[in-house]
Amino acid sequence: MGRGSGELLCGGCLRQRPPLDRALAAVPYAYPWSTLITRYKFGGQHGWAGFFAGLLLGAPGVAQALQELQAEDWIVPLPLSAQRLQTRGFNQAWELASALASESQSRGHADARLLLRPRHTLPQSKLGRAARLANVKGAFQVDPLRASGLQGRRVLLVDDVMTSGASIFSAAQALRDAGAAHITGVVLARTPSD
Numbered sequence: 001m002g003r004g005s006g007e008l009l010c011g012g013c014l015r016q017r018p019p020l021d022r023a024l025a026a027v028p029y030a031y032p033w034s035t036l037i038t039r040y041k042f043g044g045q046h047g048w049a050g051f052f053a054g055l056l057l058g059a060p061g062v063a064q065a066l067q068e069l070q071a072e073d074w075i076v077p078l079p080l081s082a083q084r085l086q087t088r089g090f091n092q093a094w095e096l097a098s099a100l101a102s103e104s105q106s107r108g109h110a111d112a113r114l115l116l117r118p119r120h121t122l123p124q125s126k127l128g129r130a131a132r133l134a135n136v137k138g139a140f141q142v143d144p145l146r147a148s149g150l151q152g153r154r155v156l157l158v159d160d161v162m163t164s165g166a167s168i169f170s171a172a173q174a175l176r177d178a179g180a181a182h183i184t185g186v187v188l189a190r191t192p193s194d
Helices: 011-015 033-042 046-058 062-067 082-088 092-104 129-136 166-177
Strands: 022-028 074-077 154-162 182-190
Touching: 022 046, 022 062, 033 046, 033 154, 033 182, 046 062, 046 092, 046 182, 062 092, 062 182, 074 092, 092 154, 129 166, 154 166, 166 182
Parallel strands: 022 182, 074 154, 154 182
Antiparallel strands: none
């Protein structure tokens, strides 16, 4: 998926443009990656973040997207609800975003508090596509006291896995509504398109 010149759009993106300008993934969500990501995410093995950030930096387009960031631009993880953060003990997307910023020595800065998830939602993995979209609709918001910092800025929105795109699209829409000019979704793994 992409909006830039020379980038191809998938069929779903042609029917309804997502709020992302482009989406980049390092690996397919398949064995052995799916097993490693599950251990990372649910097994408390956040030490994998640096290795996964290295994979992301080697993925087509990711290093370029980081180079395009200016000092006022953002690297933002998909936030977890307070309940899920307490259960899991860490936000895997924040660990990835932080490691990515560090490994790349990006001019943009990673921030885990710009985008908020005030509403707890059901786990997306247990839902079909339509239910996923409804589940996360309005689940994300930009910190209202910091929204002015997004006006006309680039954002690299980071998550671990993109399946239907419902979560990352909902988060991107909140960033877009707050004034972000360009949003690149960067995920470690992507499941095959629906």
